[in-house]
Amino acid sequence: MGYGRRxxxxxxxxxxxxxxxxxxxxxMFTILLVFLLQSYSTSxxxxxxxxxxxxxxxxxxxxxxxxxxxxxxxxxxxIGERTIASLKEAQFNGADVDPNDSNxxxxxxxxxxxxxxxxxxxxxxxxxxxxxxxxxxxxLLQADQNLNYAVIRKVMYTASMAGFPKLKLATVVGD
Amino acid sequence: MSRRLRKPRxxxxxxxxxxxxxxxxxxxxxxxxxxxxxxxxxxxxVETDLPQAVKEAIAQxxxxxxxxxxxxxxxxxxxxxxxxxxxxxxxxxxAMKSESEYDLSGLHKFLQHVKAENxxxxxxxxxxxxxxxxxxxVKIMDEVRRSRDKDVRFPxxxxxxxxxxxxxxxxxxxxxxxxxxVIFANMMDG
Numbered sequence: 001m002g003y004g005r006r007x008x009x010x011x012x013x014x015x016x017x018x019x020x021x022x023x024x025x026x027x028m029f030t031i032l033l034v035f036l037l038q039s040y041s042t043s044x045x046x047x048x049x050x051x052x053x054x055x056x057x058x059x060x061x062x063x064x065x066x067x068x069x070x071x072x073x074x075x076x077x078x079i080g081e082r083t084i085a086s087l088k089e090a091q092f093n094g095a096d097v098d099p100n101d102s103n104x105x106x107x108x109x110x111x112x113x114x115x116x117x118x119x120x121x122x123x124x125x126x127x128x129x130x131x132x133x134x135x136x137x138x139x140l141l142q143a144d145q146n147l148n149y150a151v152i153r154k155v156m157y158t159a160s161m162a163g164f165p166k167l168k169l170a171t172v173v174g175d
Numbered sequence: 176m177s178r179r180l181r182k183p184r185x186x187x188x189x190x191x192x193x194x195x196x197x198x199x200x201x202x203x204x205x206x207x208x209x210x211x212x213x214x215x216x217x218x219x220x221v222e223t224d225l226p227q228a229v230k231e232a233i234a235q236x237x238x239x240x241x242x243x244x245x246x247x248x249x250x251x252x253x254x255x256x257x258x259x260x261x262x263x264x265x266x267x268x269x270a271m272k273s274e275s276e277y278d279l280s281g282l283h284k285f286l287q288h289v290k291a292e293n294x295x296x297x298x299x300x301x302x303x304x305x306x307x308x309x310x311x312x313v314k315i316m317d318e319v320r321r322s323r324d325k326d327v328r329f330p331x332x333x334x335x336x337x338x339x340x341x342x343x344x345x346x347x348x349x350x351x352x353x354x355x356x357v358i359f360a361n362m363m364d365g
Contacts, residue, residue: 026195029202036209047218055218056313060320064220140220143309150305157362168220171313 047140047170050078056145057174067138067168068115070108072155074144077108079115084108090147092154103157112162137164221316223357242293244286245360248303248315254282258289277311283318287327290353294329297352300360322351329353 045064049055052073071078077085077092085096085107098104115134122128139159143152156167247255253271257264269285272278290296299319303312322328328349 022195022199026199026202029199029206032206033202033209036206036213040209040213049218056310058219058221058313059317060219060221062220062222064218145308145310145313147309148305149303149307149309149312152309153305153359153362156359160362167223169223169313170218170220173219 047142050142052076053142053144054146055142055170055172058171059174060171064140064170065138065168066133067140067166068112068133068164069140069142070155070159071142072144072147072152074147077105077155079108079111082111084111087151090151092151097154103154104161105154105158108155108158109162112159112164116163136166138166138168139164140168140170142170221313221357223316223359242296243298243300244289244293244296244354245300245302246315246319248277248301248307248312250304250306253277254315256282256285256289258293260293277315279314279318282315283323286319286353287322287324290322290329291327297354298356298358299354300358302359302361316357319354319357320352321355322353325351327351 045066047064047069050071050073052075053071069080073087074090075087076083077087085092085105087093092105096105096107098106116137119131119134122130124130141152141155141159143155159165159167242258242260245257245259247257249255251271252268254269254277256267256269258267259265267285269278269282272281301312301315328351330349
């Protein structure tokens, strides 16, 4: 049965080769290629979007640099993938804030302080590599665009207290 | 029969077949590679170096800039521009455009004037109120950082005192950056 059908279809072609019209495909590929090349970012550092954080749009043209990745959404504060503190209605919990200084977030300070101490303790002679971003105190802050300045300021304040004064605000390309 | 014979000859004389196969082969390979590696959300950064409490104190003692530009951002009343020059202060208020919209173009125009008067100042201090949304701060930073009009440029003073004679004859270098050095002034306040 199958054999018969194949014989029939091969008979319908006038020759053994047939011309496939690839013009439209080439067309599509060209457009796709141009689009992809144009949006191709040349930066060395890859930043993955964090869930729950919608970054603000900005017209800045500076490429991201390596830094300690701190992300702040309406629900939690993270360093990298680790959750450091949780927020309720875009406010820090009372337990996480220093009772004497309302801008001081204790868990964030402890974590950053630990990182910089660990980095400083690394011995270059033993072949350990010191991380330049921690040494220079660079923070890459990915904060949700709808948060208020008050809560972001607390993070900036704590970070600079912990010896991370160079703050980079992550933004997305837009108008 | 005669028609069938004529047709191929016409094609041979007027058209030629471009061999698209290698081009296609390249594209078929390039497109998946780029698709996989491309980031559809391009993340960029805004640099705001926080002044460390101590560092700032030292810097203020050593070389206190003569002119400072400060923006006070309030959700209700708008943006207040404070230009402090040689002890005297000039305060200007940029009112809100509407209930929730800052007059960004007005601010931009005003800061162009400020920059034209003080071309040596690159630092601007932000003092937003606690309830100002982050996205508005970033928007205002965008306005402040560089001039959007292509024809508005600002002269750059040469930092080196001992410059050669032919450098002096040249037209002064100019820049479209207004205040790229944004710092948050009220961060350290309690």
